[in-house]
Amino acid sequence: MIFQPAIIALLLAAGLSLAMLLIAAPFAAQVIRHWDIASGSERQLRLERLTYLFSTLVAFVCLIQILAALLFVFNADKMSVMFVGAMCAVGALNVNEFGFPALYLQLALFFLAALWLALNHADSRARDYPLVKLKYALLLAAIPLFAASLALQMQYFLGLKADVITSCCGSMFSADAPTLASEVGALAPGPAFIVFYGAIGAAVGLAAWHWRRRDDLSGYATGLGALAAFVACIAGILAFVSLYIYEHPNHHCPFCILKPDYEYRGYGLYIPLFAAAAAGMSAGVLRLFARRPSLAQVVPPLTARLAATAAIGYVAFALIASLMIWQSKLILIE
């Protein structure tokens, strides 16, 4: 089933991204070996010039990756009509064993891309490009991941044949299926409530603390808090937020909320959530480099701003989720 417009678009994006990164790879190796900001040699001048090209190129690849992750979920949902028993993206992704790994890798690449963009931003602000070697080392490290993403998507889409019987979201997230997602889904609403609001509260508090203090400890705490809150929020969506949206005590699917049947409410949840998680984690990672002399002036305001973004994002997410719960007619907890 390769001749589907969205599939062609996704493969085109993954293929071109990989090609661009491969073009950048020899340059990245050169930077790692020969970069010396103090030197005025011809090679160094050439490298400095080329960094403009390759930074732009990689930034472009990262942006495409962020969009592709969205398109992937969107497309999986759309394709579900073609498979017996598939009622939403879960069914379409379950058609063969490559669907969910492809999705997880897409999401991982989304966060990596966001982190790389944050590093790039900080690096271009400093006078002597202190992170340039790290940036290009990360780029080299990311190439296998991008290749794996392309391979997984290829396997997934080539293995799709309309009509294969798949389990729908109802059976996958029902309490007795032994998969990871179903265990999260089976989390009792009561404890999930506490973990959900507790983690968001902690992440917002830590981010606010870092926004005021701007020191290392609070920075790392913000990063970890954002990561933990992201996991807790996804678990919370599976455990009870989705139930309230569907007004159904057993429907735990995290994808159906993206559908028009539920007024696309999922986007209202996921966009602030992913933005907040990416911002918070970037703040934590950037804080690692705050001691570099040329970054000492650049990083603190940047991480403070990222922390503020994370806090606002998580607050917005919590408010939107709470509003959806409040408006729902489902009664889960008396």
Add this chain to the structure above:
Amino acid sequence: MNTWIEKQRHLIDFTVASLARRKGKNLGLLSIYGLLVFVLASVALYTHALRAEATKVLAGTPEIVLQRLVAGRHDLIPPGYIERIGRIRGVQKKEGRLWGYYYDSVVKANYTFMVAPGMKIARGEIVVGPALERSRGLAAGNGISFRSYSGELHTFIVADVLPQSSELVSADLVLMHEEDFRAFFKYPEGHYTDVALSVANPQEIKNVAVKLMNALPDSRPILRDEVLRTYASIFDWREGIMLALLAAAILAFGILAWEKAAGLSAEEKREIGILKAIGWETGDVIKMKFWEGLLISLLAFLLGYIAAYLHVFHADAVLFEPVLKGWAVLYPRFTLTPHIDGLQIATLFFFTVFPYTAAVLVPIWRAATTDPDTVMRG
């Protein structure tokens, strides 16, 4: 944050002014770009609307249609067959249907003759579809004769014409009384063409189909969902093939974009040289060029998409209709329901803006890293 926005605003201002200074070149690029978006968007919008139409049509059909097979070919349902199905839990209604095709040599087209289950039609009267009304010039009250396959001439009075709104399903339809139908085709008494079953619970449909297969091994149950899925994948496949064929056009456009971006005029080079001499950084020039590309992309995307929308929903997609719709003599005339879809726009965006940006990256960088003195001296 505010200073950042201010900076971008000034950059955009500058970019717009500089684009306006080279009207010819940029309008050329814009029109080619817009044309590409137009073609791709027309294909996407049209197939999507057809898919939506098919879904709408099939929504009213029975969940399961049961056919009997003899030597792998469709055969009549003999008397007593429906009773053999017995009571299957979940089936709300089962009824034999009577329908067949009739070739009219006058307009060289096939009609579908059918006994309408829910409608009361008197003997000797028929109700016809809108395409028939057009092709044979019929109106309510007129008489029409058909020569049956046995050679006899049968005359019917047109009692009514089906409404235009149902044309996609009823274009070539002729509805008649059961006895007229049996007399016209010499259809054996008690036989039916196929059996329609209504199942209320969508999750039961598969179980019902399995039970039907067990009870009647010579039968073939066709599920509505299967038909729907098949339509969806056929239209998607047609669209995908069109896009794959158009890949050459996208590639050509990429080359054009590269050429346009690489072929900086002496004047442009001078401009960049001066900008750098007065203190612009390489990054700023890249940003300006980036805004230039984005503005052209968005404008082309918008223009192309609007043109495609008008083409598909107001001009009936004259350019692609033969490829995408399929063909028949009495093809229904129908207006497609305008529908814009997020996935479709995202896909189109990947097909157009992405290759364009990828193609102009290197030329932009080349332009931005030129030394001011070499350009201004040259």
